[in-house]
Amino acid sequence: MNAPASPTAVPHRGLITVSIMLATIMQVLDTTIANVALPSMQGSLGAAQDTITWVLTSYIVAAAIATPITGWIADRIGIKRLFMTCVAGFTVASMLCGLSGSLTQMVGFRILQGLFGAALVPLSQSVLLNINPKEKHGQAMAMWGAGIMVGPIIGPTLGGWLTDAFNWRWVFFINLPVGIIAFLGIGAFMPEGPLRERKFDFFGFAFLSLGIGALQMMLDRGEQLDWFSSPEILIELALMAIGFWVFTIHMATAKNTFIDPHIFKDRNFVTGLIFIFIIGIILLATMALLPPMLQNLYGYPVVTTGMILAPRGVGTMIAMIVVGRLMGKVDPRILILIGLGATTWSLYEMTTWAPQMSATPFMTTGIIQGFGLGFVFVPLSTIAFATLPPHWRTDAASLFSLVRNLGSSIGVSLVATLLSQNTQIGHEVLAGHVTPFNPAMPADAAAGNLEALAKINGVITRDAAFIAYIDDFKLMMFVTLATIPLLAFMRYKPQKGPAQHVALE
Numbered sequence: 336m337n338a339p340a341s342p343t344a345v346p347h348r349g350l351i352t353v354s355i356m357l358a359t360i361m362q363v364l365d366t367t368i369a370n371v372a373l374p375s376m377q378g379s380l381g382a383a384q385d386t387i388t389w390v391l392t393s394y395i396v397a398a399a400i401a402t403p404i405t406g407w408i409a410d411r412i413g414i415k416r417l418f419m420t421c422v423a424g425f426t427v428a429s430m431l432c433g434l435s436g437s438l439t440q441m442v443g444f445r446i447l448q449g450l451f452g453a454a455l456v457p458l459s460q461s462v463l464l465n466i467n468p469k470e471k472h473g474q475a476m477a478m479w480g481a482g483i484m485v486g487p488i489i490g491p492t493l494g495g496w497l498t499d500a501f502n503w504r505w506v507f508f509i510n511l512p513v514g515i516i517a518f519l520g521i522g523a524f525m526p527e528g529p530l531r532e533r534k535f536d537f538f539g540f541a542f543l544s545l546g547i548g549a550l551q552m553m554l555d556r557g558e559q560l561d562w563f564s565s566p567e568i569l570i571e572l573a574l575m576a577i578g579f580w581v582f583t584i585h586m587a588t589a590k591n592t593f594i595d596p597h598i599f600k601d602r603n604f605v606t607g608l609i610f611i612f613i614i615g616i617i618l619l620a621t622m623a624l625l626p627p628m629l630q631n632l633y634g635y636p637v638v639t640t641g642m643i644l645a646p647r648g649v650g651t652m653i654a655m656i657v658v659g660r661l662m663g664k665v666d667p668r669i670l671i672l673i674g675l676g677a678t679t680w681s682l683y684e685m686t687t688w689a690p691q692m693s694a695t696p697f698m699t700t701g702i703i704q705g706f707g708l709g710f711v712f713v714p715l716s717t718i719a720f721a722t723l724p725p726h727w728r729t730d731a732a733s734l735f736s737l738v739r740n741l742g743s744s745i746g747v748s749l750v751a752t753l754l755s756q757n758t759q760i761g762h763e764v765l766a767g768h769v770t771p772f773n774p775a776m777p778a779d780a781a782a783g784n785l786e787a788l789a790k791i792n793g794v795i796t797r798d799a800a801f802i803a804y805i806d807d808f809k810l811m812m813f814v815t816l817a818t819i820p821l822l823a824f825m826r827y828k829p830q831k832g833p834a835q836h837v838a839l840e
Contacts (some may be wrong), residue, residue: 355522473662492641546578609720615742654709
């Protein structure tokens with residue numbers, strides 16, 4: 336077994352950080368950058384409306400299944416070798432996606448992209464914790480969090496610009512220079528990590544993969560197939576339940592399991608998993624709602640929509656800078672509370688939006704929400720790993736990333752379903768007032784003029800959708816509020832001494 340290097344003895348820490356963050360941002364961007372290019376891909380690849388979404392689904396499912404295995408592979412072949420393999424594989428798969436000539440090729444290469452990209456986020460988090468002393472973990476997680484959170488925000492904007500200025504293939508080709516620089520930097524500066532002999536738990540991995548894959552398929556196709564009225568969704572629900580149930584029983588009773596159950600005895604880590612699940616819901620669910628709302632209800636073009644959403648990333652970056660300096664000096668639970676408060680406030684302000692208003696409220700609430708999520712993400716990422724032994728960090732980072740992604744998938748699916756259902760309900764309620772006996776009805780509409788009734792129906796549809804969006808924002812506000820009591824389960828104890836500013840117990 337190789338001996339791990341002391342964090343204080345790691346040379347070229349800055350160059351290592353730049354290299355691994357380039358790889359991380361490259362992977363995180365690909366979770367959202369391809370969304371806006373789907374219509375262009377559909378025409379170019381000759382795909383139908385209901386099949387082009389496999390470009391997104393294949394990537395999400397492959398990445399979700401491959402994420403939990405990151406720790407085991409890193410222990411067997413070394414974290415540096417795994418990192419370089421994943422960066423190279425992801426970069427090549429991106430190039431192949433850009434060269435695809437059919438939907439079958441695209442889906443196959445997107446699966447490869449997901450398999451290779453799954454490890455990049457947990458590996459980057461683990462490496463940053465390993466190469467930095469404990470007193471700098473807060474600053475390291477601030478930089479890591481900036482890449483994780485800003486990536487999904489700027490993804491649609493960058494994807495829209497590349498598609499408009501060039502074509503959809505550049506959404507994937509943009510990864511080539513980034514991947515090459517990251518690969519060379521990691522190869523030149525990153526130290527070798529320790530190796531551990533671990534038997535691979537094929538049984539546990541198989542059932543965990545079954546549960547995760549079935550859950551992701553159910554979430555992605557549920558709304559399209561009308562959820563539990565579809566036999567496919569019921570089958571996926573049964574497979575998900577079987578996979579997670581058998582895996583849980585196996586993990587609790589067997590020896591040398593795929594995930595060491597002792598990792599869940601760390602109260603801070605388990606609480607951190609619950610928090611990051613909620614953050615995943617709020618971050619990507621909001622980003623899934625706002626672009627179609629701005630484009631369909633307010634009439635903003637794609638590029639303008641990206642500009643309106645950009646201040647959200649500014650708020651996040653400001654929060655990362657501030658909280659990175661406060662970590663170690665302020666109780667991290669206070670920082671998380673401030674972040675949750677700011678996020679709740681922004682969501683409340685979003686429930687007061689009007690059907691006709693300027694772009695200013697969108698940008699101000701975006702800055703506040705980005706700031707709030709940034710204030711939560713950094714101390715949460717630090718406190719969740721503070722009491723874990725170093726040899727569990729890669730496994731823990733894989734779980735952390737997996738739970739965040741599952742939260743995002745569940746959140747996006749939930750708000751999309753509620754948006755559709757509430758829009759229909761709102762339309763029925765509002766349309767019930769359209770009668771010849773309503774004194775507010777225009778005379779031509781009351782007389783049955785089809786053109787006038789069509790205009791009224793358009794207004795009703797728009798108002799019903801707007802109300803449904805507001806209801807989604809209100810739900811996320813209550814979800815955020817409900818997480819605040821979880822802070823009571825986190826333990827914090829200041830510790831004197833220059834080597835470690837805080838100790839969590």
